[in-house]
Amino acid sequence: xxxxxxxxxxxxxxxxxxxxxxxxxxxxxxxxxxxxxxxxxxxxxxxxxxxxxxxxxxxxxxxxxxxxxxxxxxxxxxxxxxxxxxxxxxxxxxxxxxxxxxxxxxxxxxxxxxxxxxxxxxxxxxxxxxxxxxxxxxxxxxxxxxxxxxxxxxxxxxxxxxxxxxxxxxxxxxxxxxxxxxxxxxxxxxxxxxxxxxxxxxxxxxxxxxxxxxxxxxxxxxxxxxxxxxxxxxxxxxxxxxxxxxxxxxxxxxxxxxxxxxxxxxxxxxxxxxxxxxxxxxxxxxxxxxxxxxxxxxxxxxxxxxxxxxxxxxxxxxxxxxxxxxxxxxxxxxxxxxxxxxxxxxxxxxxxxxxxxxxxxxxxxxxxxxxxxxxxxxxxxxxxxxxxxxxxxxxxxxxxxxxxxxxxxxxxxxxxxxxxxxxxxxxxxxxxxxxxxxxxxxxxxxxxxxxxxxxxxxxxxxxxxxxxxxxxxxxxxxxxxxxxxxxxxxxxxxxxxxxxxxxxxxxxxxxxxxxxxxxxxxxxxxxxxxxxxxxxxxxxxxxxxxxxxxxxxxxxxxxxxxxxxxxxxxxxxxxxxxxxxxxxxxxxxxxxxxxxxxxxxxxxxxxxxxxxxxxx
Amino acid sequence: xxxxxxxxxxxxxxxxxxxxxxxxxxxxxxxxxxxxxxxxxxxxxxxxxxxxxxxxxxxxxxxxxxxxxxxxxxxxxxxxxxxx
Numbered sequence: 001x002x003x004x005x006x007x008x009x010x011x012x013x014x015x016x017x018x019x020x021x022x023x024x025x026x027x028x029x030x031x032x033x034x035x036x037x038x039x040x041x042x043x044x045x046x047x048x049x050x051x052x053x054x055x056x057x058x059x060x061x062x063x064x065x066x067x068x069x070x071x072x073x074x075x076x077x078x079x080x081x082x083x084x085x086x087x088x089x090x091x092x093x094x095x096x097x098x099x100x101x102x103x104x105x106x107x108x109x110x111x112x113x114x115x116x117x118x119x120x121x122x123x124x125x126x127x128x129x130x131x132x133x134x135x136x137x138x139x140x141x142x143x144x145x146x147x148x149x150x151x152x153x154x155x156x157x158x159x160x161x162x163x164x165x166x167x168x169x170x171x172x173x174x175x176x177x178x179x180x181x182x183x184x185x186x187x188x189x190x191x192x193x194x195x196x197x198x199x200x201x202x203x204x205x206x207x208x209x210x211x212x213x214x215x216x217x218x219x220x221x222x223x224x225x226x227x228x229x230x231x232x233x234x235x236x237x238x239x240x241x242x243x244x245x246x247x248x249x250x251x252x253x254x255x256x257x258x259x260x261x262x263x264x265x266x267x268x269x270x271x272x273x274x275x276x277x278x279x280x281x282x283x284x285x286x287x288x289x290x291x292x293x294x295x296x297x298x299x300x301x302x303x304x305x306x307x308x309x310x311x312x313x314x315x316x317x318x319x320x321x322x323x324x325x326x327x328x329x330x331x332x333x334x335x336x337x338x339x340x341x342x343x344x345x346x347x348x349x350x351x352x353x354x355x356x357x358x359x360x361x362x363x364x365x366x367x368x369x370x371x372x373x374x375x376x377x378x379x380x381x382x383x384x385x386x387x388x389x390x391x392x393x394x395x396x397x398x399x400x401x402x403x404x405x406x407x408x409x410x411x412x413x414x415x416x417x418x419x420x421x422x423x424x425x426x427x428x429x430x431x432x433x434x435x436x437x438x439x440x441x442x443x444x445x446x447x448x449x450x451x452x453x454x455x456x457x458x459x460x461x462x463x464x465x466x467x468x469x470x471x472x473x474x475x476x477x478x479x480x481x482x483x484x485x486x487x488x489x490x491x492x493x494x495x496x497x498x499x500x501x502x503x504x505x506x507x508x509x510x511x512x513x514x515x516x517x518x519x520x521x522x523x524x525x526x527x528x529x530x531x532x533x534x535x536x537x538x539x540x541x542x543x544x545x546x547x548x549x550x551x552x553x554x555x556x557x558x559x560x561x562x563x564x565x566x567x568x569x570x571x572x573x574x575x576x577x578x579x580x581x582x583x584x585x586x587x588x589x590x591x592x593x594x595x596x597x598x599x600x601x602x603x604x605x606x607x608x609x610x611x612x613x614x615x616x
Numbered sequence: 617x618x619x620x621x622x623x624x625x626x627x628x629x630x631x632x633x634x635x636x637x638x639x640x641x642x643x644x645x646x647x648x649x650x651x652x653x654x655x656x657x658x659x660x661x662x663x664x665x666x667x668x669x670x671x672x673x674x675x676x677x678x679x680x681x682x683x684x685x686x687x688x689x690x691x692x693x694x695x696x697x698x699x700x
Contacts, residue, residue: 232664232696241626243699248625252692253672270638275629302699330699466700476667476698481674515698579672 063508103204168409180326254578268343335366561604
């Protein structure tokens with residue numbers, strides 16, 4: 001129950017759409033969204049497929065709770081093989097389009113092949129149409145959104161689209177939905193562009209039903225909402241300050257990646273923090289933050305809606321950016337801020353707008369710019385390479401210009417669009433790419449938060465904080481405090497976070513709910529919606545199954561245990577300041593135990609016994 | 617006496633004088649003073665003070681009523697916060 005049990009299969013090569021039943025046997029093992037779509041991916045493509053070839057597939061998938069009244073149940077994911085990493089990609093987004101997919105009667109949409117010309121999918125309930133996109137190909141995500149609403153004369157259309165960066169081959173292009181929510185990481189938007197698929201516009205009016213036990217579901221959902229409301233993090237902290245509240249926290253604990261992770265504390269952190277977003281600007285007396293915003297059904301509402309000072313150099317002659325739009329999350333603030341040494345809140349807000357407008361992952365983009373700045377500083381990149389751009393750490397002007405170029409796929413921005421791994425290799429400094437498996441690090445230096453080093457190294461989609469967020473325990477003490485500088489017990493902690501997150505990511509719920517909810521809050525909601533077989537134990541088992549399935553895909557794709565590592569900088573160059581001064585990340589102390597706990601060989605390969613245990 | 621700098625963040629920030637909210641306030645206190653006593657001095661609700669750091673290092677709850685400050689310590693305090 002809870003699933004619509006319908007899959008829409010879109011063959012772009014043949015321009016055909018077909019309805020097929022959801023594989024319920026797989027759903028009973030993989031739940032939905034990330035897990036279930038990964039199962040479809042694994043079964044349907046050769047793991048060695050070239051990610052940007054027509055033989056790759058791209059899946060937009062909801063979870064069984066997506067679109068229901070459960071709090072945070074607005075999530076959907078985009079699953080494919082990543083062109084950035086060559087590993088499995090699964091990028092999760094909120095907003096409203098996941099709910100709309102369910103209201104239109106679909107659990108997931110599978111896109112195969114490549115359209116002979118640019119198209120978009122217009123989906124009104126069970127009537128899919130592939131329509132020419134020649135008038136929107138080449139437009140930004142925002143312009144595409146506007147055009148589609150006008151074209152179909154329907155203000156309630158929900159739209160997921162790529163911007164210009166994806167069309168220009170940027171390898172970390174995002175799929176933007178609802179103007180400023182994003183399936184952001186690993187280049188899922190690039191795969192969409194490679195299929196000549198510009199957008200998906202969906203309208204659903206069927207309602208979301210199929211709840212197995214509606215009374216029990218309402219009870220469980222209401223109890224869950226009460227927990228979120230009464231929790232200080234989800235009831236107060238996140239709505240008021242958003243994820244940006246972490247800027248000062250992480251800086252104080254000495255885990256703020258700064259200037260391409262050379263340093264672990266940023267002197268300008270306060271100026272770009274969540275607190276600073278509340279402060280009135282000296283110029284116009286208005287704060288950066290206009291209001292918070294929530295995704296569908298969310299009772300946390302951590303989203304930021306911001307404005308830029310109209311007199312700021314970045315937009316003073318661009319009135320199209322004078323209005324309020326999606327503001328800085330901690331990840332974008334860090335990547336464009338401390339990692340490039342820029343402490344100009346307006347500039348960071350502007351480049352964040354551009355990431356939404358043209359669909360780019362701000363983490364990879366900011367980190368790649370930081371790597372380029374370090375190469376420029378050291379003479380590996382010259383003005384001739386950058387087209388005259390002075391790519392200096394701390395230069396807000398350079399940051400703004402290079403992000404504009406990358407969004408349009410022009411000049412040196414085209415090279416930034418390759419990501420830092422390829423860029424640094426090209427200019428002879430591969431060690432300056434701060435990546436795992438080709439994907440850039442998020443906002444936590446693993447020298448100061450040891451468990452995150454293991455979480456990054458073993459993440460199935462390359463460096464990522466959302467695959468196992470041990471920061472929650474190591475820094476914030478949720479669910480219980482562990483020492484961020486200790487390695488003991490971290491293998492078990494990382495595995496536990498990874499498995500729980502895989503289950504939550506497969507449900508339709510937001511992982512931020514787990515700052516307040518434990519599995520004992522989540523399981524009753526899923527059980528009431530989907531069936532009593534979904535308990536805390538079976539959910540955790542599903543999470544572990546999903547993790548192993550993703551791992552097996554990566555191994556079959558050609559990755560090995562040797563890819564479970566960190567850049568030399570984090571393993572050899574000690575942190576200079578803060579509580580972690582003198583420390584590197586001691587990955588070698590955690591990784592063997594992690595493999596053992598996972599039931600993998602010493603080389604990091606899932607053993608036949610482990611795979612059998614999960615029916616893989 | 618010890619000289620310490622007190623920084624309050626997130627919802628606690630308005631409890632500091634306006635001119636001290638960014639850099640924190642530096643004060644001289646008796647060397648037997650405890651973190652919880654400092655919180656009370658600034659009217660921070662002790663039960664809501666979740667994340668307490670001295671020089672970036674977490675102060676376990678059992679140490680918050682002990683005299684643990686040294687000269688030039690930076691004492692930073694947040695309510696329960698999280699992000700991603």
